[in-house]
Amino acid sequence: MDIKPLTGSQQFFLFLIVLTYITFDLSLNTWLYGSFEKAVTRFYFRLPEIEDAPTYLSIIQFSLYSVSSLILFVLSYNNSKFNTSSFYTNLSFLALALVAFPRGTRGAIIVLLVIIILAKIISNFSSGLSPLKGILFSPKVLYPGLIVLLMFLALSSIRNKEIDNLDMLQKTITEMDFSQSQKDYSSTEGDLLLKDYELSVDKFGNTVPYLPLNYTLKAVLLNPIPRSIWKEKPVGFGVALTEVKWGGQNFEPQHLADLKWSNAAGIAGEGWANNGIYGVILYSFLMGLYAGILLRLVDAFLLSENYYTLLIGLLSFLASLLTVRGDILSGITQGLYPMLFFLLIIFFIEPFIRYKWSFN
Numbered sequence: 001m002d003i004k005p006l007t008g009s010q011q012f013f014l015f016l017i018v019l020t021y022i023t024f025d026l027s028l029n030t031w032l033y034g035s036f037e038k039a040v041t042r043f044y045f046r047l048p049e050i051e052d053a054p055t056y057l058s059i060i061q062f063s064l065y066s067v068s069s070l071i072l073f074v075l076s077y078n079n080s081k082f083n084t085s086s087f088y089t090n091l092s093f094l095a096l097a098l099v100a101f102p103r104g105t106r107g108a109i110i111v112l113l114v115i116i117i118l119a120k121i122i123s124n125f126s127s128g129l130s131p132l133k134g135i136l137f138s139p140k141v142l143y144p145g146l147i148v149l150l151m152f153l154a155l156s157s158i159r160n161k162e163i164d165n166l167d168m169l170q171k172t173i174t175e176m177d178f179s180q181s182q183k184d185y186s187s188t189e190g191d192l193l194l195k196d197y198e199l200s201v202d203k204f205g206n207t208v209p210y211l212p213l214n215y216t217l218k219a220v221l222l223n224p225i226p227r228s229i230w231k232e233k234p235v236g237f238g239v240a241l242t243e244v245k246w247g248g249q250n251f252e253p254q255h256l257a258d259l260k261w262s263n264a265a266g267i268a269g270e271g272w273a274n275n276g277i278y279g280v281i282l283y284s285f286l287m288g289l290y291a292g293i294l295l296r297l298v299d300a301f302l303l304s305e306n307y308y309t310l311l312i313g314l315l316s317f318l319a320s321l322l323t324v325r326g327d328i329l330s331g332i333t334q335g336l337y338p339m340l341f342f343l344l345i346i347f348f349i350e351p352f353i354r355y356k357w358s359f360n
Contacts, residue, residue: 003305005082014071015088021064022095028061029102041169043104045162047260055226066338067345068096069115070311076119079140081127086140093144097151106155107325111318113148117141118314126303193325196241197269203244204273211240211251213275216283219329227257236329237270238262264327283328290332294320308346315339
């Protein structure tokens, strides 16, 4: 599918898909948490009232989210390359940011800004312009940048607070001290990854027994199996690390699955927990191989003049970023699954597109 300017009706249609995701996400979480108010103030502390929700609902939610993120990129890229209206781009960004906010993860907000900036940079490259041209002081970037900054500070401010309702959320945000929010972030999470790395090296092999060498590898390979089908499905290292941070040593999958809180110690820290130096060597090699494959895909496709290959390049680049923060399981699954899902979409819709071209 060659890159051409999108018409207003095409942009509207793409926005409707984003709106479908927003509606589904809010409806699903309202059902899971018992009310709309509980759903939009859930953040990190509130657990869903319905714990045995069908797996297919999560699959639909994830699929719509992945498609909506790609749509935001397509709208941003089209707007930058062909100077079309940014109305639906801004509307899509705002909708996605608002629905991501209750998740409590600042990364879910930041990635939206990254997508918009990447669209501008890639557009500049493909047009032979300077990569940073029209980025630093462009309203098209400053607008989402300001929203992301405000949401980032707000999430930093309420991160360690349990918000019971919308009134409490409004009161917390209106009384928020921006400078204190920045200090809280720097003091509690600025070097959190390094602290958790040190914890992993200090604990595993000393006061806590090493995990098996294939612990993380099994968690990654077996992750596609729904836990509703296999209760003993391995849990990622990030949750095992949480168990250690809370003073426990119970690494049984069913116990860890109930914790619902994950930390990260970097590739070296996680590798060390997987049977010491042998784990460091194994997972450094595997993650290096994974990063090398992503780099080749980025190099081959990111400046493509075809939407399909361009989006594969984008997904590969985003997948590489996700390995920086989080445990290996979350880094791979959150990066690889959207790419596989996108390829699946292409597989199903390509015959219809070819049929239409043939018919025309």
